[in-house]
């Protein structure tokens with residue numbers, strides 16, 4: 001090139017921009033990984049290198065449904081606090097309940113309680129109509145949550161439960177009738193998981209929307225109930241895409257259409273049922289009653305701020321699963337443990353059949369203090385907890401000491417109930433179904449093998465301001481259904497080893513995706 005030629009500015013600039021872009025595309029993730037592994041404030045917390053470097057292994061576990069089992073293995077290897085993603089730790093140590101979920105002392109310096117709020121990745125509203133606004137489960141702001149909880153709480157008091165008992169009893173009696181018919185009609189074994197789902201959804205349908213799903217009446221799934229777990233899976237997919245905000249919209253398009261359709265169907269059903277329920281009054285108090293009262297009186301009563309229609313839709317969208325899947329899973333798991341342990345099943349049968357001469361005597365007040373029944377159900381909840389991991393909370397901005405370890409502000413913490421409940425360091429013979437561990441003597445008798453069990457690690461309904469609002473109802477269903485079934489039937493494990501349910505092999509998508517529990521059912525011979 002001679003010296004008079006003009007410099008080819010464009011030709012020189014283009015490669016340099018491309019190189020910079022290329023550098024950014026390649027270097028950014030590499031630098032980010034290096035930062036995550038070596039310089040991140042959580043870099044001192046133990047965990048597998050890949051999990052410390054990137055969110056990808058965590059999300060893969062979530063989407064495959066194996067997060068609970070995968071995290072349990074990590075805890076067995078790395079201890080009770082494990083770094084499971086660049087800014088998330090998983091904790092499986094009993095002190096976590098107090099350190100994270102109980103309200104902290106008021107901090108004068110920062111003028112607020114050191115609260116661990118729900119992690120927005122999991123809980124912020126999403127685009128579906130029923131998830132557009134926060135509900136009692138998803139509200140992050142404590143004041144907002146307190147308002148929503150206050151409106152709905154009257155539906156779940158012991159007094160309200162007393163008024164609801166007679167219709168819950170009606171469904172449990174119908175369950176007994178249907179199981180008897182099925183047992184007499186065929187020699188075949190019965191999948192009791194379906195019957196538990198029928199019962200808990202029918203009870204909540206009536207309690208929530210004023211109309212049953214009629215699963216028990218028709219002895220089959222209501223089409224929506226059959227697909228409802230799909231809406232839970234849809235949430236897991238949506239959440240997974242949020243870990244990469246820049247790619248969020250693109251990743252949303254990768255959600256399988258079948259999963260999207262299930263979420264849409266869920267929304268349509270909720271809106272339809274909510275609007276139908278709003279058009280009539282029911283005589284007994286149900287979940288809707290306090291909402292209607294608040295809408296009617298809200299404006300004249302400053303203490304109650306009524307929920308909007310969007311908030312009511314969102315509330316029922318969450319409640320229908322929170323109220324039904326959880327209890328059905330516990331019943332399925334407990335029955336599975338009972339048929340695997342016939343001697344325990346016989347002790348329970350002796351207690352229930354010895355206490356009640358006729359099944360009409362079986363009621364909530366009589367069951368509340370029945371010792372062995374309560375021990376059996378607690379043990380069922382320990383081994384087969386329907387919420388095996390509590391979704392992430394975040395440390396307050398100033399950071400906090402959790403289970404003896406300082407975690408910087410904004411760290412996500414997920415709590416592994418499943419791992420804690422099965423840890424041999426916390427429980428004698430941890431993997432075995434032993435209701436005796438809950439006997440009062442085990443607490444005081446130093447010679448009892450269960451004396452040192454970490455009962456404080458067992459919190460199936462959570463503690464603190466976000467503890468389960470429906471736990472009275474849950475207990476009432478667990479007592480009534482278990483007691484009436486055991487009073488009426490002898491249950492035996494499936495003869496076919498292939499059909500026997502291994503609890504540990506089930507997947508979890510926030511809630512456990514429960515598999516069939518096939519059992520032989522024999523109506524009890526009454527004199």
Ligand code: HEM
Pocket residue numbers: 136137149319322323324326327330386387390391460461462465466467468469470471473474
């Ligand atoms: C065995 C059955 C059940 C178990 C083990 C269970 C467990 C739980 C757990 C662990 C939470 C806390 C979730 C979190 O914040 O991450 C929760 C919240 C909740 N549960 Fe349950 N639950 C059961 C049954 C029910 C039933 C029958 C209802 C009735 C409607 C219900 C209603 C709720 C509500 C409304 C919340 C949100 C509370 C709040 O954030 O203020 N649950 N439950």
